[in-house]
Amino acid sequence: xxxxxxxxxxxxxxxxxxxxxxxxxxxxxxxxxxxxxxxxxxxxxxxxxxxxxxxxxxxxxxxxxxxxxxxxxxxxxxxxxxxxxxxxxxxxxxxxxxxxxxxxxxxxxxxxxxxxxxxxxxxxxxxxxxxxxxxxxxxxxxxxxxxxxxxxxxxxxxxxxxxxxxxxxxxxxxxxxxxxxxxxxxxxxxxxxxxxxxxxxxxxxxxxxxxxxxxxxxxxxxxxxxxxxxxxxxxxxxxxxxxxxxxxxxxxxxxxxxxxxxxxxxxxxx
Amino acid sequence: xxxxxxxxxxxxxxxxxxxxxxxxxxxxxxxxxxxxxxxxxxxxxxxxxxxxxxxxxxxxxxxxxxxxxxxxxxxxxxxxxxxxxxxxxxxxxxxxxxxxxxxxxxxxxxxxxxxxxxxxxxxxxxxxxxxxxxxxxxxxxxxxxxxxxxxxxxxxxxxxxxxxxxxxxxxxxxxxxxxxxxxxxxxxxxxxxxxxxxxxxxxxxxxxxxxxxxxxxxxxxxxxxxxxxxxxxxxxxxxxxxxxxxxxxxxxxxxxxxxxxxxxxxxxxxxxxxx
Numbered sequence: 001x002x003x004x005x006x007x008x009x010x011x012x013x014x015x016x017x018x019x020x021x022x023x024x025x026x027x028x029x030x031x032x033x034x035x036x037x038x039x040x041x042x043x044x045x046x047x048x049x050x051x052x053x054x055x056x057x058x059x060x061x062x063x064x065x066x067x068x069x070x071x072x073x074x075x076x077x078x079x080x081x082x083x084x085x086x087x088x089x090x091x092x093x094x095x096x097x098x099x100x101x102x103x104x105x106x107x108x109x110x111x112x113x114x115x116x117x118x119x120x121x122x123x124x125x126x127x128x129x130x131x132x133x134x135x136x137x138x139x140x141x142x143x144x145x146x147x148x149x150x151x152x153x154x155x156x157x158x159x160x161x162x163x164x165x166x167x168x169x170x171x172x173x174x175x176x177x178x179x180x181x182x183x184x185x186x187x188x189x190x191x192x193x194x195x196x197x198x199x200x201x202x203x204x205x206x207x208x209x210x211x212x213x214x215x216x217x218x219x220x221x222x223x224x225x226x227x228x229x230x231x232x233x234x235x236x237x238x239x240x241x242x243x244x245x246x247x248x249x250x251x252x253x254x255x256x257x258x259x260x261x262x263x264x265x266x267x268x269x270x
Numbered sequence: 271x272x273x274x275x276x277x278x279x280x281x282x283x284x285x286x287x288x289x290x291x292x293x294x295x296x297x298x299x300x301x302x303x304x305x306x307x308x309x310x311x312x313x314x315x316x317x318x319x320x321x322x323x324x325x326x327x328x329x330x331x332x333x334x335x336x337x338x339x340x341x342x343x344x345x346x347x348x349x350x351x352x353x354x355x356x357x358x359x360x361x362x363x364x365x366x367x368x369x370x371x372x373x374x375x376x377x378x379x380x381x382x383x384x385x386x387x388x389x390x391x392x393x394x395x396x397x398x399x400x401x402x403x404x405x406x407x408x409x410x411x412x413x414x415x416x417x418x419x420x421x422x423x424x425x426x427x428x429x430x431x432x433x434x435x436x437x438x439x440x441x442x443x444x445x446x447x448x449x450x451x452x453x454x455x456x457x458x459x460x461x462x463x464x465x466x467x468x469x470x471x472x473x474x475x476x477x478x479x480x481x482x483x484x485x486x487x488x489x490x491x492x493x494x495x496x497x498x499x500x501x502x503x504x505x506x507x508x509x510x511x512x513x514x515x516x517x518x519x520x521x522x523x524x525x526x527x528x529x530x531x532x533x534x535x536x537x538x539x540x541x542x543x544x545x
Contacts (some may be wrong), residue, residue: 174479
């Protein structure tokens, strides 16, 4: 008796699952496929969600990395490629086109007690690779520099290291798993230096100017603030994308998307 | 019966899943390289997957927490069970229960804001996020387990034993340590093993205070535990990559550790029943 109940419960559950899956497939036949940069997951997630709510078209996102995304467009495996860097010349020559949708500005932060206000990109790289280990070498107090960063795989870490040219060479003292943790750690230690996406920097830490230019939406947009990188949509120059993909493309570059892009912590380009 | 099956099923599924997803990376990296490699750089161009620093950190960290935590917990338990008045016992027991109920993320947060800063100022080191901070947090976290289980074991000692000892002229302190404690031996041992289990499996609190750089363990050095190694990189590792597979292998190693601790616990409890 008990066994029969058990079996029938399982049978009903299985039937329901199959039913739901099938129904789900039938409803959203229209999809836009995107593929590329892992750093863009938040932006694409936010845009895709808002777009789906408005138009009923699903946006799929395959987080593979900028290089893989660009390759996927070339090979026609996705409609829009996502890259967190500008296209190289040979990529443009091969018939690809880039459209910047946002800029990712990364603030270099220190404790408010630290007298340093400005460092150039080269010095920051030297600090992170362990060439400079004391604040007095860059004109600050005589105390050891405590380097705080994000865990490997994080988009912010990837962005920071690629901009400063310190990939896999950083001598981290702390590797924390969220922007908030980095800010808390830097706020709690006068010797610390860290990095965080500009949108989330609060008053508890001081954002350094880099090469004399303070980070802000304007300086990031005009390119004068150096610790930044573009988020681009990559498409083919002469083959038009599908109607729904074009709709998503237009939506992402429209005025309406500005707020959604800012909410994902980056500076909208349009 | 069905509900029981769900529990057993979950255990089986988790064990099987861990073994199946943990073995490929070990095969690819090589068991010796994986377990005894000293360098971990999972996203470098030439990735290195050596988890010896994590294993040592987890083992040392757990041992240190036990070495500090067990005496404190044990003497507290003897005091609570045998010496303390009803009022004091009530107050302390309430506090211990409360301590047991605090979520680990809160331990981590307080540790990050108070302990890490305190260590930096007291020991005059550049940064307080260290092995020491993690050990202190773990010690506080395992205390409630040790105290509660030991108190229960000590309370269960038959009063006749103690009365007999006292009647023979032993002082109360002699009685407690020579009669009650040996009688409650296996219960106290179980308390210690439970503490080990809790300490080695803790991830969240430790992740927030230990710094998480993959260094060999050293008192003021930033270190990464087995648990935090899995937790901190899982979110961003791409599915199917060797990095993700290696994380599962770390989880498998941790799982084996915890199975061993459980086996010890079972053995200790059986011994108790056998007597």
